[in-house]
Amino acid sequence: NAGVTQTPKFQVLKTGQSMTLQCAQDMNHEYMSWYRQDPGMGLRLIHYSVGAGITDQGEVPNGYNVSRSTTEDFPLRLLSAAPSQTSVYFCASTSGRWTSGRGELFFGEGSRLTVL
């Protein structure tokens, strides 16, 4: 019953360092996405994917890269971390067929990133 798995759960970076947040789902979902959560701002969409090989930008994509080489994995890359990227990051997935079924967007447990 893994669902959506994010790693790492906590990470501290220095300004300018790079890192990748990993996201994997075992539900064969087509749709995956990354959100960031900041105090008082709810969750905001960074990037999303509608299938392997297809990605697009969300509301706040600057400073982040994504790729989707397999259905299961959707890593989020920070190429040169900045203090403004200090946040909690959530990966999510769904089958997308919301006309039937429970129609849930499944979230990972979150990754807390601090950039010094």
Added chain:
Amino acid sequence: AQKVTQAQTEISVVEKEDVTLDCVYETRDTTYYLFWYKQPPSGELVFLIRRNSFDEQNEISGRYSWNFQKSTSSFNFTITASQVVDSAVYFCALSEGDTGTASKLTFGTGTRLQVTL
């Protein structure tokens, strides 16, 4: 562009009181989906409900009920006889259109509910 407004930043109630969390949304699509998620202090996001735009029936699940009114673009959430375990941040969210946008939710800023004894 889609937008979700949760005007109540924080609500405090005493256990056993009823409480309603407001959610107002904006969208130009005729097909859309509305969600409520709960985020307890532990930080995970717990799915509560999804409502389709073409289904205006209200829903009740135990102590939870949802009132969807397209005429006022609102999707309010009521907890009856609140309990301390209901203390959390609650998010309302909107997804426009059908397939292709299923992973694109617009969230409100959340309402923090504090239930005390």
